[in-house]
Amino acid sequence: MTQLNLLHKEINCHFYLTCTAPLCPKDMNADNSIWFPDEPVCRLRSTPEWVKKQKKITRLKKIERSNYFTVDLLNSIININNQLKGKEVSQPPSNEIIIRRQISRQKDRVKRAAASVNLRFDI
Numbered sequence: 663m664t665q666l667n668l669l670h671k672e673i674n675c676h677f678y679l680t681c682t683a684p685l686c687p688k689d690m691n692a693d694n695s696i697w698f699p700d701e702p703v704c705r706l707r708s709t710p711e712w713v714k715k716q717k718k719i720t721r722l723k724k725i726e727r728s729n730y731f732t733v734d735l736l737n738s739i740i741n742i743n744n745q746l747k748g749k750e751v752s753q754p755p756s757n758e759i760i761i762r763r764q765i766s767r768q769k770d771r772v773k774r775a776a777a778s779v780n781l782r783f784d785i
Contacts, residue, residue: 677705685733687713696730699748712736719746 675681675688683702685692687710697703703716715736719725722744729748739746 675706681705685713685716693733696732697736698727698730699725700727715739715742718742722746 675686681702681704683697683704685695685697685704687704687706689695697716699719699722703720704713706713712733716731719731719742722742724744726747729750731748735748
């Protein structure tokens with residue numbers, strides 16, 4: 663069995679420890695991740711156009727919440743309306759994308775847990 667060689671760099675964002683958005687504009691692996699319309703979106707003020715499209719999609723009432731979007735798909739969208747459809751789950755993303763997403767979420771959980779534990783010893 664081979665291991666994935668994932669590049670990891672520190673993300674400079676003041677929301678980083680508490681953010682649960684699966685697509686982060688500061689994450690160099692964002693192109694390999696997926697996002698569902700019922701998931702959180704980046705809260706930074708200065709964001710790429712695809713994040714602004716995510717925010718508009720979350721406000722749509724009739725959007726299919728079980729379809730997913732990638733950064734490439736978000737970038738290709740011209741009009742955002744209720745007829746917009748993401749990729750169906752029956753067209754799953756490649757295993758590599760799923761694995762990267764799971765690893766990324768696990769690393770985030772570990773970092774948040776480590777940050778929330780205040781280890782101070784007064785001697």
